[in-house]
Amino acid sequence: MTSDTSAAGWQGWDAYAPFYDWENRRTIGRRDVRFWTDLARRADGAVLELGCGTGRLSVPVARAARRFVGIDRSAPMLRRLRVRIRRARLDGKTSILRGDIRALPFRRRWRCRLVMAPYGMLQSLLSDEDLARMLESVAGVLPRGGRFGIDLVPELPRWQEYHRRVGLRGPMSGGRRVTLIESVRQVREHGLTVFDQEFVEWRGRRRTVHRFSLAFRTVSVPQVAARLEQAGFRIDAVLGDYAGAEWSPDAEVWVIIARRV
Ligand SMILES: C[S@@+](CC[C@H](N)C(=O)[O-])C[C@H]1O[C@@H](n2cnc3c(N)ncnc32)[C@H](O)[C@@H]1O
Known part of the structure; x- marks a missing residue:
């Protein structure tokens, strides 16, 4: 997880890359x-x-x-x-x-x-x-x-904080299934909103968990x-x-x- 004081905005995106299109097709889309x-x-x-x-x-x-x-x-x-x-x-x-x-x-x-x-x-x-x-x-x-x-x-600062909420779930390419479990934290002293993301990926019975954080300035x-x-x-x-x-x-x-x- 990102430590609040050392967060850098470019961090987290490498780990997000395999899931970015899957999630954003279901959110901002086109x-x-x-x-x-x-x-x-x-x-x-x-x-x-x-x-x-x-x-x-x-x-x-x-x-x-x-x-x-x-x-x-x-x-x-x-x-x-x-x-x-x-x-x-x-x-x-x-x-x-x-x-x-x-x-x-x-x-x-x-x-x-x-x-x-x-x-x-x-x-x-x-x-x-x-x-x-x-x-x-x-x-x-x-x-x-x-x-x-x-x-x-x-208005990122107005986003409600929540902890480990199932955001999305559904099929992904290659016969996989994915669940996104997301937490939102407001780190007000640094003017940041942090999304802690956990993507749980199932290939048949094999389960892999990918965790990373993305920090945004408010x-x-x-x-x-x-x-x-x-x-x-x-x-x-x-x-x-x-x-x-x-x-x-x-x-x-x-x-x-x-x-x-
Ligand atoms: C929200 S995504 C936007 C991707 C695309 N433009 C879209 O609209 O779907 C933000 C992108 O910014 C990149 N990024 C974050 N900080 C950066 C930096 N300091 N320099 C270059 N790229 C950065 C991330 O790697 C990520 O791919």
């Missing part, structure tokens, strides 16, 4: 896909996805974009994405990189037209310093007018908007759903669209 593909189509240039993971969004976005670059720190997540990109025959216009979004590994002159940070990606950065380093790095790859889209998971829309402005961005829009409704603190979706100035 709800945000159209939103990101529309933005990518309008970008009229290269699109960079921060924390692309197994490619839930990368494959449709790569189809819509002129050129697509995905970056993620987790090798097991990226292995899955590479298979999907190959199968979709998108290799020709796609680059997948293993790296940390706090120090983007691009040549000095490399630029893209849209950077996207979907599905709470930025909440994996657990301190203000990490957020500032990432913003500086993103500002370095966007030309003036280039856009930065951010989707935050709403940032707010005004806080991220202020940091964006300090880092040389202007806020174009703050949306409360994926169809363009205006944001309010109780909105189910928290999307910020910023522009490099």
